[in-house]
Amino acid sequence: MALEEYRQDMETCCRCSACKFIPFENVKGFANVNVCPSIGRYNFHAYSGGGRLGLGVAMLDKEIGLSEKLLEVVYNCQMCGACDVSCKYAMDMEVLEPINEMRIECVEQGRTLPVFEKIMASLRKKGVTPVAGGSRGDWLDGLHVRDCTKEKVDVIYHVGCRTRLDRGMWNVARATLSLIQNTGVSVGIAGARETCCGGRAYEIGYKADFLTQAKKNMATIRASGAKTLVTGCAECYHAFKVLYDRFGLKQGLEVLHSTEYLARSIGEGTLKPRKKVDLSVTYHDPCHLGRLGEPYVHWHGKQIPGHIRLFNPPKEFRRGTFGVYEPPRTVLRAVPGLSLTEMDRIKEYAWCCGAGGGVRESNQELASWTARERVREAEATGAEAIVSACPGCEKSLKEAVRGRKSRLKVYDVVELVERAIS
DSSP states (O other), rough: OOGGHHHHHHOOOOOOGGBBOOOOGGGOOGOOOBBOOOHHHHOGGGSSSSHHHHHHHHTTTTTSSOOHHHHHHHHHHOOOHHHHHHHTTTTTOOOOOOHHHHHHHHHHHHHOOHHHHHHHHHHHHHHSSSSSOOOOOGGGTTTOOOEESSSOOSSEEEHHHHHOGGGGGGHHHHHHHHHHHTOOOEEEEOGGGGGOOOOHHTTTTOHHHHHHHHHHHHHHHHHTTOOOEEEEEEHHHHHIIIIITTOOOOOOEEEEHHHHHHHHHHHHTSSSSOOOOOOHHHHHHTTTGGGGGGGGOOOEEEEEEESOEEEESSOOOOOOOTSHHHHHHHHHHTTTTTOOOSSSOOOOOOOSSSSSSHHHHHHHHHHHHHHHHHHHHHHHOOSSSEEHHHHHHHHHHHHHHHHHHHOOEEEEEEHHHHHHHH
């Protein structure tokens, strides 16, 4: 959909500022009332969801051009979707989608950021987005696993660029693969031939490149015979489950996050965490796994003309309610000795880690500030560690912990399950 097709959504914004805060009934104190990192950092309306919608209307009406200031506002957004779900607590309108369309419009008009062009050059040439150094297949050294580009498999484990190009994340990838193998299924990987899911390309406005990647990946999956894809990367999960479905490319593929697969396996008894792990933790909901990870809702109909927004047939809006929230918590509660304490902002109203939307690459200061805010919130729980289920979140939170000289440890859910089983 083009930006023009979201005109009424953008014009519906009444500037109530709900996009800036968690709903009042969820507020537990002044310190953690904000939900949008961008407006929280810059404290000027243009940097909020509603502010960006106003700019979108002005773009359509040619009242403003793609100035450097507009690009600054458009790209200083983690695309975490918090503004969208907070608005939809009471409203039936899209907030995140038109903001994404603004980025697509910028790219189509040749007004993007040099750092994003560099990322896309790598994607087009190598099939990966440059998130760190390293080689695409080195994480596999010493492991024995089927090659899904050459053999038929039931399950594909998609590692993701953030994990396989970052040596610090390899232990999580190896542990995840080992746990899947322990359940007895026929699992395969693409190894060095694995290509990016394309999700990051879409979020920074490169829709055509996203579609190219999606089609390549689905061709590989179809050829392998796999019916299920498992990934431990929340961004990849969002791409495969939500974006591929939105653009009609998912083709019946079952997409599971590693925590969903582990929760299912523990429930079926194929994985049994028995060893005690004495640790108090708090869980950070990744944006792409939580509010952005709920299934895509297909709707075909039309809006009934009038001042009140009515649709025929009734339109169901994605409000973040059905994201992946319970599986990681179920897995953590299944680990003997582990105690879980929640932060103030959780599930669909969780605070972002700061890594998404290209902000980590284009504005490290905003990304770091966002992560430090989350670590501050985690410290207040009294937990010994903050646990997440996304390599981007883990990396951001680890850097923030070091920056704050915090006592917190940072883990992936998979690492704690491995400790309880091995």
